[in-house]
Amino acid sequence: MNILSMPNSFNELVRCVGISKSYLTDQGLVRALDSVDMVLESARTMALVGPSGCGKSTLLLIMAGLEKPDKGEMLFRSRTLEKPPREVALTLQDYGLFPWKTVRANVELGLKIRKETIDWKKIMELLDELDISDKLEVHPQQLSGGQKQRVALARALVLNPELLLLDEPFAALDTLNRERLQELAAKLWRQRRFAMALVTHNIQEAVRLGQRIMVMGGAPGTILKTVDNPMACAADYFGTPEFYDKCSEVRSQLELIA
Amino acid sequence: MSNKAGYILAVFMLLCFWQVGAMLVGSNIVATPLMTLEKLFHESQSQRFWKHVEASSFRIICALAISFVTAIPLGLYLGSSRRADRIAKPLIYLTYPVPKIVFLPLALLIFGIGDLSKIMLLSLILFFQLLITARDSARAVSRSAKYSLKSLGANRLDLFIHVIWPSTLPAVFTALRIATGTVVAVLFFVESIGARYGIGFYILDAWGRADVPQIYAGIVVLAIMGVVLYETFDILERVYCRWNQL
Numbered sequence: 001m002n003i004l005s006m007p008n009s010f011n012e013l014v015r016c017v018g019i020s021k022s023y024l025t026d027q028g029l030v031r032a033l034d035s036v037d038m039v040l041e042s043a044r045t046m047a048l049v050g051p052s053g054c055g056k057s058t059l060l061l062i063m064a065g066l067e068k069p070d071k072g073e074m075l076f077r078s079r080t081l082e083k084p085p086r087e088v089a090l091t092l093q094d095y096g097l098f099p100w101k102t103v104r105a106n107v108e109l110g111l112k113i114r115k116e117t118i119d120w121k122k123i124m125e126l127l128d129e130l131d132i133s134d135k136l137e138v139h140p141q142q143l144s145g146g147q148k149q150r151v152a153l154a155r156a157l158v159l160n161p162e163l164l165l166l167d168e169p170f171a172a173l174d175t176l177n178r179e180r181l182q183e184l185a186a187k188l189w190r191q192r193r194f195a196m197a198l199v200t201h202n203i204q205e206a207v208r209l210g211q212r213i214m215v216m217g218g219a220p221g222t223i224l225k226t227v228d229n230p231m232a233c234a235a236d237y238f239g240t241p242e243f244y245d246k247c248s249e250v251r252s253q254l255e256l257i258a
Numbered sequence: 259m260s261n262k263a264g265y266i267l268a269v270f271m272l273l274c275f276w277q278v279g280a281m282l283v284g285s286n287i288v289a290t291p292l293m294t295l296e297k298l299f300h301e302s303q304s305q306r307f308w309k310h311v312e313a314s315s316f317r318i319i320c321a322l323a324i325s326f327v328t329a330i331p332l333g334l335y336l337g338s339s340r341r342a343d344r345i346a347k348p349l350i351y352l353t354y355p356v357p358k359i360v361f362l363p364l365a366l367l368i369f370g371i372g373d374l375s376k377i378m379l380l381s382l383i384l385f386f387q388l389l390i391t392a393r394d395s396a397r398a399v400s401r402s403a404k405y406s407l408k409s410l411g412a413n414r415l416d417l418f419i420h421v422i423w424p425s426t427l428p429a430v431f432t433a434l435r436i437a438t439g440t441v442v443a444v445l446f447f448v449e450s451i452g453a454r455y456g457i458g459f460y461i462l463d464a465w466g467r468a469d470v471p472q473i474y475a476g477i478v479v480l481a482i483m484g485v486v487l488y489e490t491f492d493i494l495e496r497v498y499c500r501w502n503q504l
Contacts, residue, residue: 100501
């Protein structure tokens with residue numbers, strides 16, 4: 001069934017309708033996305049996978065309200081997105097932390113900007129869970145890559161988002177740290193049930209965290225295939241035969257595109 | 259090596275080179291360090307000498323302050339706004355390479371021979387140096403940093419307070435240090451015309467009277483002024499950009 005013909009469900013959070021986007025670069029006009037349609041419901045997760053340059057990150061930025069589509073419409077709770085909504089938090093590959101601020105100041109920044117109450121008791125519980133509660137007074141450049149990503153996650157999660165957007169969040173980490181953080185993200189999702197959209201190059205990461213895996217490709221990029229993966233984020237899913245079967249399915253889809 | 263020990267070593271080495279130079283060329287052209295220090299000590303007893311120091315310091319501080327409050331905000335704005343930068347860029351590129359010192363006669367005509375003409379010319383020279391550094395450093399702020407902050411709900415003022423200003427501050431201090439070298443160098447020229455007080459005038463006056471030790475005393479004072487400014491900016495940078503030294 002065509003995604004656009006699907007009725008607006010009660011818990012629909014994000015709907016992209018025919019989104020196209022081009023960028024003006026030194027090499028001229030680059031078409032990043034063409035006619036992208038997709039839906040993400042509340043408390044559901046999705047992963048965007050595909051080759052470099054297929055517009056995955058651009059789509060994520062449009063979902064965050066940070067870029068405007070040239071054509072089409074980006075709806076958040078059935079309303080056209082004009083600016084970054086308060087219900088959305090974003091974490092980037094380079095963590096997006098500010099080196100001139102301590103971990104404490106980085107974590108509370110979003111709340112300060114939004115003029116929301118800063119409940120440090122609650123924040124400390126989250127930081128304990130992320131295992132960075134003893135790093136409050138240090139600066140990001142004094143932390144390891146994994147710790148920086150935990151701080152970035154903390155900064156996003158203190159906002160209590162309905163939608164968490166992750167742009168290749170664990171790409172710069174070593175395998176062990178990457179796996180630990182994937183499990184942490186899954187655990188946080190199980191506890192908090194926010195919607196999550198993840199951009200990744202890593203098939204295992206996509207299968208571990210994305211209940212719907214969108215395979216993107218082409219130039220300009222578009223969604224070529226959707227793989228349903230309802231077991232994603234479940235505590236005992238990683239490493240099971242079903243998990244590896246799903247990885248193979250996604251891989252074969254990517255190979256078809258290549 | 260500590261900062262203090264570094265200075266002691268640098269001064270010692272300079273004094274050695276200076277002494278050797280004076281011995282080779284002759285103290286009627288290069289006054290020895292001892293002659294210069296004696297002269298400085300003697301001069302420091304006179305009120306007139308301190309008036310020279312005061313006049314130069316006043317001009318330098320005013321020029322730095324004027325150029326800082328005009329060039330830095332404008333540079334940061336141009337660096338953050340592509341549209342404004344597109345309009346301003348040709349103007350800056352056309353006017354920046356023109357040596358501003360040629361405007362000295364014009365400044366004297368417009369602002370008179372008092373302090374104002376000297377301060378305005380010094381400010382004009384510093385303005386471009388600070389403007390271009392601030393603009394370039396604001397342009398270098400990563401898109402990722404801007405996205406991160408905007409995703410938290412930030413407006414343009416938040417972006418300036420939390421990202422642009424702190425991230426460009428180290429570059430601003432670098433620009434101020436470069437500007438210090440320029441302002442001390444140009445000070446000598448602007449004080450050579452239509453001035454009764456100032457270290458530039460003090461040196462030229464000594465040259466007119468063939469008072470070689472006084473010329474060198476003036477040079478030493480200019481060097482000390484530079485050191486005081488450099489160290490001030492270093493201290494301020496250590497305080498406000500502690501994160502950059504971690």
